[in-house]
Amino acid sequence: MMRCLLLFLLLTKAGFAQPDQVFKSSIRSVRLFQQNNQGGLPIISLNSVEQLELHFDDMDAQVRNYAYTFQLCNADWSPAMLSTFDYISGFTQQRILQFRPSSIAVSKYVHYQTMLPERNCMPNKSGNYLLKVFMDGDPNKPAFTCRMMVVDSRISIAAQVLQPFQPEVFRTHQRIQLALNTGNMNIMSPQQQLSVYVLQNRNWSNMRVVKPLFQRGNVLEFNTEQDLVFPGMKEYRWADLRSYRFVSDRMESAKRTADGFDVVLKPDLPRPALRYAFYADRNGWSDIASSESLNPWWQTDYAQVEFRYAAEQLTKGRTLHILSDFSGTTPTPANRLMYDSASGMYATKLPLKQGYYWYQYGVYDGKQVDFTPSEGNFWETENDYTIFVYFRSFTGRHDELLAVQSINSRFGRR
Template sequence: MKRIFLFFCLLSGLAASAQTLVTEDDRVFSPVIKSVQLYPVGKESVLPVIALNSSEQLLLSFDEISNSSRTYNYTFQHCDAQWIPSKLTPLEYIAGFQDDRLRDYSYSSVTRKKYVHYELKFPDRSMMPKISGNYLLKVFEFDKDKPVLTRRFYVVNTRVSVAADIVASPNTALRETNQKVNFQLDYTGLPVSSAYNDIKVFIMQNARSPWGLMNLKPTMIRGTQLIYNDVNINDFAGGNEFRRFDTRTLRLNSERVERIYRDTANTVMLLTDRPRDKPNYTFLFDNNGKYFIGNQDGRDARTDGDYAHVYFNLAANKTDREGTAYVVGQFNNYQLNEQSKMSFDNLSNRFYTDISLKQGVYDYEYIWVDQSSKKVDRIMLEGTHFETENDYQLLVYFRPANARWDELVGYRLLNTGVKK
């Protein structure tokens, strides 16, 4: 599937810079594990980035659909800039124990779907990263090589400054649809022997790594400044604002909800969605693909938020003979798989699927895969506009000659500046 994403990027013109194909990713390997979230404590909408040797912590939370608890453990793996495991032993990048137990869990209450809610705050004194870089958190029951879930996080040791801005595409044909990121680095004090070989920068739009761009060479060097502004690099399709729905209450129909059934299980029917590939931009409030757990009818959504079968339906003006539609968002890690794949109903001429989701506010979008070419297209059903409000994450990596790992030495969050 990752090869399909890469193929799409190359065809669509998003991959003006060198591409990376990640090997370690956010995954859920057990069908009973739901609603996995990882973010800095107190900053639910932020990329999981913490400073090296700081008191900052990340919060992992997830549910297991079960009536009884299990003993889960965790560890983390250091990776290079392309998410390939580093050739380091755990002793070289972990201070303290090499794995530890999840001890914080609680049972759901007054919910139709019974589950156990788990939480973990890390790092702490028992287990802490020793070096900066990309890390993969692994939660497992018995064997750390057989995790039930994985999540990426970042440990930064800031040693470079990053200045950046977002402009319209210099390509006149893409000026109304694309957003170009120009930036420059200042590495004063960093022992760089070759700026063309020691430093690389990865850029993501809305934290979606499959569509990210790896910058290997600066456009020009001015003293200790590296400038990346070539007309052929970092030109992203702006996309469209995400669609969204709100299930924080299951007692009445709210945003984008057509009908709610409550019996032995909760069922939520969403309003019919239609293609948005229009030439003119329309403002919609969104959360840039994220989702947030919430329950307006309870006291603590972590344990009294219920699950519901949410039915998506899309009138795409296409059939399953032409291709396949997928519904994706942060809630399923934007993965194109059997769980996000939509079936086609010949009677209604619509694509549909249902996904079990916890109460909250969800962003989502539709992706089309052409039957003949197998091309993955995130524009055909959603459209793309320069005006779309997006976040961009810039991650700066440093690896001097003969070093054995990539350090994360800079991080910058950008926003297109369009007010929501």
């Protein structure tokens, strides 16, 4: 418990550099999304009836007393300098009362879920929020944290995906053309008061931050040729794990164990030399699902899933990571693949619940992730981009979220 508290305090001091964190080792499959939409970003409108669904499992298989609260954050996820009573209407903590033990599953766990925000614990300001879940009503016993956003739509966004002008990235990258219309807002200094964050495929580690460059009346324009050029990558790899009894196209074997299953996937290969081929994917966003049960949340099993990547060993100082929503989009020891000289492959095992998973491999050099050696980059790739617009008044003490818009590279480009 002291280790969890220390990690939580370090995270707070560091300004929530990694907001999505699990502190309790028995917590699995944390999901926070728009109601009835597993693929929806955790965003709601200010003063609306919109809600988010929170789901998670505790592998201790004993009922625990979990509660949650909200922490208002700035655009960079550092804590806002405001009292909890300034941005939460009602109680500052709320218990999670809905839970159910797993059934018709080999794996034993307790599934918890709730709809939030509730009427008696409601955020009343727009911006970034950190959802903190803790045990026994004590914030010093953190279980996990994850991010959510509350938007007050007061600015309109016009955006599309274009090919860059630079010849060296013309066929491999994508550029976001962007303009804002501030409407009736009186923004004295857009360069100081506005910040625009652009997210590719919900990969928070690859987010770009830009400031307005030109202003024409109420319209703000940006230098997108320099600041908003993203590698195109390739369509995501997939693993159909909706059943552990029937072997799907990407599974090599599946064996039942005393507390779940062991699944080995077929080896993945480097793809830079392969020509681009389009197929529908979820851009790194996975679904908890089952082809054998009625309710995937508490009637599905867990497995130790082995991912393998057949390639030559990387040079010293470079590591290979599997990146997705289920493993994290930032390189960590938990999503690193280790090289086995006997088999000539990289490998790692991850505990996964039944579902449909999308992922990619990235090479990390200690500073940034490069998908070029493992996946390749193509302009034609279908990608999702989400644009967040933040504003801070000269007398304000936090960054307000005034616009959010998502665009797709196949349906919003020229």
